[in-house]
Amino acid sequence: MKVLLLEDDPELAPELAAGLRRHGFVVDQVGTCADADLQVAVSPYDCLVLDRRVPDGDGLALIEQWRARGIATPALVLTARAEVADRVDGFERGADDYLVKPFALAELVVRVRTLGLRVRESRPRVLRAAGLELDVARHRVTLDGVLLTLSAKEFAVLEVLLEHAGDVVRRGELVARCWDELSEPGSNVVDVLVGQLRRKLGSAELVETVRGVGYRLAAQPPVG
The missing domain is CATH 1.10.10.10 (Winged helix-like DNA-binding domain superfamily/Winged helix DNA-binding domain)
Known part of the structure; x- marks a missing residue:
C-alpha cells in the first residue's frame, strides 16, 4: 500500500515514516499542505495520513478541499485535540478516521492498513x-x-x-x-x-x- 504522510515535526515525521515502511508500506512524507496537494495530484495513494497543524495550513482543511474536488482516498487525521466536537467536525469535513496524539505506532499501522483496504474493495481480494x-x-x-x-x-x-x-x-x-x-x-x-x-x-x-x-x-x- 502507498501512503502519503503530512507531518512537519522534525522528530515525529521520520519516525512515523520509518515505522510505516518497516510494516511494508510505501511512504511519501511531506511537511506542508502545498507539497501534500502536489503529491496527491501526481501520485496514486491508498491512504492519506495528515497532521492538523502544519506551517502553511490545516490538514483537515486540505482533506475538505480534496473531497470537493472528488478525491475520495481514505484519510486519517493526526491531532492533539481529543474533544468529541473536534472529532465530529473532522468526520463531517471528510476525514475517515482520527488518531489523537500521543499514539502507538502499532495502532497507526492497523488503522492505515484498514483504511487502505477500502481502496481495494472493488478489486479482487x-x-x-x-x-x-x-x-x-x-x-x-x-x-x-x-x-x-x-x-x-x-x-x-x-x-x-x-x-x-x-x-x-x-x-x-x-x-x-x-x-x-x-x-x-x-x-x-x-x-x-x-x-x-x-x-x-x-x-x-x-x-x-x-x-x-x-x-x-x-x-x-x-x-x-
Missing part, C-alpha cells in the same frame, strides 16, 4: 494467474500451492503485475505504485527487484521483460 495466488488481505503468495516468502517490495510489485496479468506494466507505473521518495526512479531498482522476484518464483519466463517499456506477467504457466 485474491489475484490468480500462471499458477500464482496472491491474497491481498492476508499478505500471502503461493505458486502451485507452495507458499513463497517475499519481501514487502516484492509482494507489491507482484501484486501490480498480477492485476495486469498478460498485459505490459510500464516501469513508471511500478515506480509510482511500489516506491516512495527515497527511491531513485532513474536507477535500476526496478530491474534488480524483478530479478530477485524471478529467482523466488524459480522461473525467468513468468515475468517477461518488454524492452524499453516494462514487464509482463504470463497469464498462463509457461509451457515446459
Whole structure:
C-alpha cells in the first residue's frame, strides 16, 4: 500500500515514516499542505495520513478541499485535540478516521492498513494467474500451492503485475505504485527487484521483460 504522510515535526515525521515502511508500506512524507496537494495530484495513494497543524495550513482543511474536488482516498487525521466536537467536525469535513496524539505506532499501522483496504474493495481480494495466488488481505503468495516468502517490495510489485496479468506494466507505473521518495526512479531498482522476484518464483519466463517499456506477467504457466 502507498501512503502519503503530512507531518512537519522534525522528530515525529521520520519516525512515523520509518515505522510505516518497516510494516511494508510505501511512504511519501511531506511537511506542508502545498507539497501534500502536489503529491496527491501526481501520485496514486491508498491512504492519506495528515497532521492538523502544519506551517502553511490545516490538514483537515486540505482533506475538505480534496473531497470537493472528488478525491475520495481514505484519510486519517493526526491531532492533539481529543474533544468529541473536534472529532465530529473532522468526520463531517471528510476525514475517515482520527488518531489523537500521543499514539502507538502499532495502532497507526492497523488503522492505515484498514483504511487502505477500502481502496481495494472493488478489486479482487485474491489475484490468480500462471499458477500464482496472491491474497491481498492476508499478505500471502503461493505458486502451485507452495507458499513463497517475499519481501514487502516484492509482494507489491507482484501484486501490480498480477492485476495486469498478460498485459505490459510500464516501469513508471511500478515506480509510482511500489516506491516512495527515497527511491531513485532513474536507477535500476526496478530491474534488480524483478530479478530477485524471478529467482523466488524459480522461473525467468513468468515475468517477461518488454524492452524499453516494462514487464509482463504470463497469464498462463509457461509451457515446459
